[in-house]
Structures are given as C-alpha cells and as structure tokens.
Amino acid sequence: MTRHPADQSPLGKSSAYVSVYTPSLLFPIAREPKWQELGLDADKLPFHGADIWNCYELSWLTPSGKPAVAAAEFVFPLKARRIVESKSLKLYLNSFNQTVFRDRAEVLHTLESDLSVAAQGPVMVRLFTMAQLHAGGMAQLPGDCIDDAEAEIDCYEYDASLLALADAGGLAREALHSHLLKSNCPVTGQPDWASISIAYSGKRLDRSALLRYLVSFRQHADFHEQCVERIFTDVLPLLGEGAELTVYARYLRRGGLDINPYRSTAASFPENLRLARQ
Structure with missing residues (x-):
C-alpha cells in the first residue's frame, strides 16, 4: 500500500515541544501528487485559489523579556507548490515562545521568509492584535x-x-x-x-x-x-x-x-x- 507523504511528518506521533526558534520543524508536502490523482495538470489547473490559515496561538518575547501575543493570517497561493503539514506548523510556531524578537516587523519577516521557503512560493502573512481580532467580529457564509x-x-x-x-x-x-x-x-x-x-x-x-x-x-x-x-x-x-x-x-x-x-x-x-x- 502506498504510504501517505505525511507519514514521515510529526503528525500522529509523540513530539517534543521546542520553545526556541527552529524553522527546520516545518514539514512541506507537494501538491502535485494529489492533483495527478484528480487527473489535473499542475500547469493547467481548472481553478484559481489560495489556502488561508488563521493562527490564534502565536507568542514571542520582546527585548525586555515580556511576552507578546498575536493572531496571524497565512495565505498560501496555489503557485506555492507545497503545503505545510499542520502539526509541523504548530510545532514551528511554538518554537517562537521563548525566542526574543526585536519587534513585530521582525516576527512578520521571519514567518514570511520561513513559510515561503517551505512552500516553494510566496506566502503572505498578517499579524493582528487582540483588539483587531475582536473588532473583526463574526461573519456568515453567503446565500x-x-x-x-x-x-x-x-x-x-x-x-x-x-x-x-x-x-x-x-x-x-x-x-x-x-x-x-x-x-x-x-x-x-x-x-x-x-x-x-x-x-x-x-x-x-x-x-x-x-x-x-x-x-x-x-x-x-x-x-x-x-x-x-x-x-x-x-x-x-x-x-x-x-x-x-x-x-x-x-x-x-x-x-x-x-x-x-x-x-x-x-x-x-x-x-x-x-x-x-x-
């Protein structure tokens, strides 16, 4: 039986929770095998799109040692030929917890850079304060x-x-x-x-x-x-x-x-x- 690509990931396995910045925790998975399973040509897809990930457990340390928290939005475009296995992303984000960053801009740049490398395409990131998250409110699907x-x-x-x-x-x-x-x-x-x-x-x-x-x-x-x-x-x-x-x-x-x-x-x-x- 063919093994699923994620079988080599931390998914479903006991994992050590690293709290110091470790980008190697990210585990990418190629999109193309599943496209081939659906009979799709990666260069002639019948759809446009993106995958939007929302993160609610992001924290790091400021230079004074005080923790900061934020919510984050990650947008993976289809031209990023790989997805990132979700547990590996959680472990990667957890590695920010005891890491000092100069400011939010450095956190944002680090996230965009690491995720873009893992996904082999430009991943867009936005950070939100708790007040901004609250102001966004709830929505309903159309129709x-x-x-x-x-x-x-x-x-x-x-x-x-x-x-x-x-x-x-x-x-x-x-x-x-x-x-x-x-x-x-x-x-x-x-x-x-x-x-x-x-x-x-x-x-x-x-x-x-x-x-x-x-x-x-x-x-x-x-x-x-x-x-x-x-x-x-x-x-x-x-x-x-x-x-x-x-x-x-x-x-x-x-x-x-x-x-x-x-x-x-x-x-x-x-x-x-x-x-x-x-």
Whole structure:
C-alpha cells in the first residue's frame, strides 16, 4: 500500500515541544501528487485559489523579556507548490515562545521568509492584535443554507455519483452553503469539521443531491485542501460549458489553527470570513 507523504511528518506521533526558534520543524508536502490523482495538470489547473490559515496561538518575547501575543493570517497561493503539514506548523510556531524578537516587523519577516521557503512560493502573512481580532467580529457564509433540504441519507463514504442536476432543469446563479461537511485526517483519522460555500452559475444543481454528496465525505480521508479540490472537480463538469464555480471551505480550528481552502474559476481572492464555529 502506498504510504501517505505525511507519514514521515510529526503528525500522529509523540513530539517534543521546542520553545526556541527552529524553522527546520516545518514539514512541506507537494501538491502535485494529489492533483495527478484528480487527473489535473499542475500547469493547467481548472481553478484559481489560495489556502488561508488563521493562527490564534502565536507568542514571542520582546527585548525586555515580556511576552507578546498575536493572531496571524497565512495565505498560501496555489503557485506555492507545497503545503505545510499542520502539526509541523504548530510545532514551528511554538518554537517562537521563548525566542526574543526585536519587534513585530521582525516576527512578520521571519514567518514570511520561513513559510515561503517551505512552500516553494510566496506566502503572505498578517499579524493582528487582540483588539483587531475582536473588532473583526463574526461573519456568515453567503446565500442559502441547504442543511434543511429534504434528504434521505445512508451513504457516508465519498461518492461523486450522488451529485445531480435539478429535475426542473434550467440555469441558475446562486450561492449555497452547508455546515455539515466532515472529513478525516488521512494519517490520524481525527475528524475535520467545516462549513462550505458553493457559489456557481450554470445548470441548476439539485440541493438535496448536493447535500447527500457533501455528507458522503463523512468517512473520507484527505487533507482540507484536497477535499475542496475534489469537490470543485466533481461539481464543475455538471454545470456545463462556460460555468462559473467557487468552492470555499472554512474548517474548524484545531490546535490553534484553522485552514480555509478557496478554489474558483475566477482569478479572485476570498474574504477571510471568521464564522461562529471558528
């Protein structure tokens, strides 16, 4: 059986928590093998997008020895050909805890530099004070929630054949969302919970079928980014020629990090919405 690339990472293993700056803790994973699994050409992807990570456990020491804390936003563009395994990122961030930095600018530069090297592409970083984080408030996903759609569900293993177009046919331009997406970590089997937005224009989707399809990920094992890309590549062909599609998942926080993949036919950039469960 083929081993998952993350099997060599600290994920699912007992780890020493290093509290002094150690960039070698970062464990990158190439995107391309999963793209190949989905039948995608890395140089001709059918989507644009980025992965937005939010960090709520970042701290370091000031020159006076006083701790500072911040929240951070990390944006990994698709042209960064590698993702960073999440536990390794947590361990790396933990290594800031007892490290002295001159100021926030040095922390920001260090994060951008290390993550860009690991991801093999330009990772953008923003830092937020607790007051700025509070001022941002909570948001809601756009459009209609399909969670109350009438649906008999008995499939909890990924099944793309559950997707269907609406019987009434016709074209639609709408935004739908669900809070029922759950997948599992491919290494540890731990649950990953998410809310997901699917905005499209094209042939009208059957909402009950879409809900059954999303629930079928309940026992599926893949990283967040790969689940979203699988959903995108399953839905887009149904919509017909010239269709537009955006799939945006907001995963719940684990270990101080939430990961939010965004894939779209449009070369647009997502708003970093913080939802109630995040």
